[in-house]
Amino acid sequence: MEAARERRDDEVEQGTVVTPSAEFPPLSPSQRAELGRIGERWRAPRADGDLPVDPALGRSDRRPVPTRFGRLAPFAMFTVEQPDELVATERANVPGSRFGRALTRLRRAVFGPPLSSTAVLYERMRKLVALPVLSSDLLSSVAYGPEAMLAVLVLAGTGALGLSLPLAAVLVVLMVAVGVSYRQTIQAYPHGAGSYVVAGDNLGSLAGLAAAAGLMVDYVLTVAVSVAAGVHAVTSALPGLTPATVPLGVLVIAVLLAGNLRGVRTAGNIFVLPTYAFVVAVLAVLVVGYARAAGRGFAPVSPPPVPAAEGLGLLLVLRAFSSGAVSMTGIEAVSNAVPAFRPSEWRNARTTLGWMVFLLVLLFAGLTGLIRLEGLVPLPGETMLSQLGRVTFPSGPWYPLLQAATTLILLLAANTAFNGFPRLLFFMARAGHAPRRFLHMGDRLAFSNGMAALAVAAALVFVAFGGHTASLIPLYAVGVFLAFTLSQAGMVVRWRRRRGPGWRRRLAINAIGAVLSALVLITAAVAKFSEGAWVVVVAVPLLVLLFQRIHRHYATLHHALALRPPAPAPPAPAPPGPAGSAEGEELPQEVRHLVVVPVARLNRASLRALAYAASLGQPTLAVHIAPEEAEADRFREQWQAWGDHLRLETIVSPYRAFVGPLAHYLEALHTTRPELTLTVIVPEVVLRRPWHRPLHSRVEQRLRAALRALPGVVVTSVPVHVAE
């Protein structure tokens, strides 16, 4: 479809830069040409001097008077930047109603004052800040990744724990392979190398949507798992808090949401300390632990005997492997955030990624080895990192510090999702795959709608699984490794197509990454299918279907609203088309008017509507709906007394309905002359107090709802304000 291709062009042109203007995409060249052709045929004269008021508000010499219904409208709300342009000051955003103003004050107190669009450019990160901000998700997963692997192995008894070291070695190879593969992706996509973009760009829209669905599931689970693990770190240290796990977790998610709604920059600064603190704390555990082990000649402590609950089969090993693979979640963060780095963006991002993977391998391998050396086994009430901390630091402040740093980094890992999820939705929305509201940047230049959606989804998942990290882990790996696989497979296709210098080597690296990721994906999906992975296996296709339906809707809409060349003006009225040809014209000289004023009784409100209608100077018809003949006669008599200035049609509605007969009457008029634009002018009494509304029928609203479906019917509300 041409419209879709045009939009595609726009996207490429705009790159992956996040801008508030994304809500107002530019016109494609063909649409622009159409616009000019329509403009040429426009016949209404432009009368510039005719405006009865200066639209720039500049030369006004009249002092503004506070109106009774509104509020003072000081001109200071707008400043004049250049001719024909005003700039709204911050005060112009405050709503007029008292309730609205109070709400705005509250919001600003919680989230801070609004940020101007121009501030968006300065939100760039240097490497030393980017590393903690983007790596908290990845590094924090060593807090639960080794444990997730051991918790599966121990099902086959203490003896099976020995498998942890070879499995860890395989995982380290995987981490390095995927890390190197992603380094290439970042270089190739300097404007943002998210799996959605890379897969969609090289493997087609469907693959991109599948990657996006996987990532979205992953982001939601990141928040849920990280918060669950963080709360577990707290309850390991303070077991008394265990019963409050669910409310605590929901509270943490709410606080994360509120903090993120304050904006990116504020959120970035609070990352630095806890992430480095966690790295230092875990490194301290490793150094002290291995030093102690070296003291006894690296002789492993034999673990307490645990009876085997299951046999040690291949499936169990695969389950353990894929559980350990959750340590790799979060590697995507850097590639999504390339444009957030300082220039040159891709090089800084690549360096940061290298450091991150190095730290990940170091912490993951070190912890797994030390756990083996100390002979620890998973316990239900306490995390393994906590056990390790207690063994390594039997006294002193180090153990509480380790737990505090773990808790904090896990919460910050959840925060990473608040960064990535809304950005992903933004890119999807810009391509028409997600609702457009996710394009909107809130007061604080953050994608508030996306953040709220993430918080709600994560809270639902968290509550549904009772905040148990172990129950959530099986769902985790599928989504993220789907995205990994598709992204790297996309890179393979890209190298084959473009064939730049050294493309064979690069292709090989990405292919290794893709194959390994695919193996983990299949392993995770099959081995943990019945433990919960089936939820993701079902959810991802459904999400892809939803995205496609959304895209189809927007594409149809885009096509329907696309500018088209006007048909040559027919000498006779056009034959009635199926869609109501009154909506065909975009030219003023082709609009044929009939103004219809429904009048229930003659009072100031209806006479004002009649006067407004007559002042438009178009053919006008008044309609009165009477419940019985006697009332119709009485009304006609009143109409005569008024002077019979407009043609009146009375409709007796013996069943006392008002909206139905009027809507059908208008439809009958429309059917008779489909080229007419019917303007229905409805007087509307505006009441000041909301609690007075139940005293009045909502006939205007019901009429508007009934007339919505009619093509070519314009509804005009003429308000009359009543002081009481």
Add this chain to the structure above:
Amino acid sequence: MEAARERRDDEVEQGTVVTPSAEFPPLSPSQRAELGRIGERWRAPRADGDLPVDPALGRSDRRPVPTRFGRLAPFAMFTVEQPDELVATERANVPGSRFGRALTRLRRAVFGPPLSSTAVLYERMRKLVALPVLSSDLLSSVAYGPEAMLAVLVLAGTGALGLSLPLAAVLVVLMVAVGVSYRQTIQAYPHGAGSYVVAGDNLGSLAGLAAAAGLMVDYVLTVAVSVAAGVHAVTSALPGLTPATVPLGVLVIAVLLAGNLRGVRTAGNIFVLPTYAFVVAVLAVLVVGYARAAGRGFAPVSPPPVPAAEGLGLLLVLRAFSSGAVSMTGIEAVSNAVPAFRPSEWRNARTTLGWMVFLLVLLFAGLTGLIRLEGLVPLPGETMLSQLGRVTFPSGPWYPLLQAATTLILLLAANTAFNGFPRLLFFMARAGHAPRRFLHMGDRLAFSNGMAALAVAAALVFVAFGGHTASLIPLYAVGVFLAFTLSQAGMVVRWRRRRGPGWRRRLAINAIGAVLSALVLITAAVAKFSEGAWVVVVAVPLLVLLFQRIHRHYATLHHALALRPPAPAPPAPAPPGPAGSAEGEELPQEVRHLVVVPVARLNRASLRALAYAASLGQPTLAVHIAPEEAEADRFREQWQAWGDHLRLETIVSPYRAFVGPLAHYLEALHTTRPELTLTVIVPEVVLRRPWHRPLHSRVEQRLRAALRALPGVVVTSVPVHVAE
């Protein structure tokens, strides 16, 4: 206030006839004169031949074509009765949407096809039908009245039961006195002698409202008590159903509501048999019972000894008396329904009332005496009428028949309230004391809104009191005797003022009724205050306050919308008034236009809105709100490409808000030139599928809400329909 007096005149003129036209009250003479004066100054020419379509739809030679968005609009939906008048056929009431049509079909299946307004005249009753319809409330109360009295007396032990006969004698005197008093009221108010009308007419609005509040409480309690007693009659016969009391009662109320929504006539017919059956059944109990008693020489059976729980004090006797007085509830029914009789209405109504009171006295006195003779005492699990039935008819079908008739008449008594309550609300709404929606007659010529309100209130009370008759009785007498007292006191004032033939005798009769009712009222309120009567004592003043506030709102609104002479046209623009002088005019030549079109992007929808705006031929300004400077420049450039046919003002909104700055800008324009009528033309994309709406921002609706408060701002929606 003059407006209030005028309305008063209308009411008197209209009498108490119930008509669907009450929603459209006629203009008062002064308003009519004003209308003529406004009409004389109207300057827009009437151009009859100009209408581009025949509004009578008559001479159309084009076959209607089904539209894509609506449905077939066959002209058969309207028939032409006389020139300039159409009559909507039944099909014209059916809504257009598929869901609406299904709902209509369902409603018609349950409640029957709609009734035409003309049918309202034929809903008159002859006496033999009126007696059962109107007396079921009154007569049914003998099913629980004597028991309510004895249940209090027995608290002082078996010995106190002997007081039942003298108390019954006093109650009989009271019944006769009130009955005779009401006979006079009916004669004096042949158009309906409800306490609200009589008290309001003679003692002032406050007394009328107090009587209305009392009656409303009474109607709600009638439903609750009757349903409770009816369910109790069932559970007396079938004790297994006792736990289901509350759901059974709510179900019965729902069935009553549904039945009544079908309309008055259908409801009337089902009254005849059960009421007569009940009277015959109770008379049979009395005849057989007294015959058996005569057989043993009228020697009373000594009741089983019951220990005294309280001392036999004056308060206890008064409580017993006021509990017995609930037998009189329902006497009001006839006086409310005078216009429902066949002519001559008042005479037939008076005769019917006489018969009713005679039957009441006969049944009440007979039952109380027989209970005493048989030595029965109140039992918690079984009604006294049931006990009496078991004693009188130990075998055979008579006992079940009695219980069935009792249950039926109690349910029908509840039904009486469904007749009276909405009529009362109708009269109150016509006088502006209740929400206007209670003026509306539904599909079936019944006051559906009032019926629904009654059913909801009664169900709430029933559930709140767990469906216990005994807990509800203390609340019962206060409201009804308040209405009795005020009504008869009003008659006393009336006789003193009018002094017709024999006024002294008539005054004396009404005065006796008033004094006796007042005594019962005070007795009930004081003696049963702590048992529940306080609820009514608190509720009645609150209701009166509510009615007054409602009336004040409508009066203010009526005054604000009243037609006023137009001010002489000023040569210079009028100075800005506080309420926005743009809403001052009712004359087309005084309307000064500025058309404002907010344009977000240039597509078919916005170009259509621009074309519509330009075609009106009024000064037009397009406004674009841009989130940042770059976007504003881009939009201006597109505007130039289109041809710059209309003046464009761009407003940069650096905080990315749209609705707030636009509303403030319009307010600023309005403040600069308050006499301008600003017409804001909003393009609105109408989606066919409701589930597509979440994909779009509701910016039109939010804009409309923000602009509601601005005086002189007309909002016009120009729809573009999208097929998908």
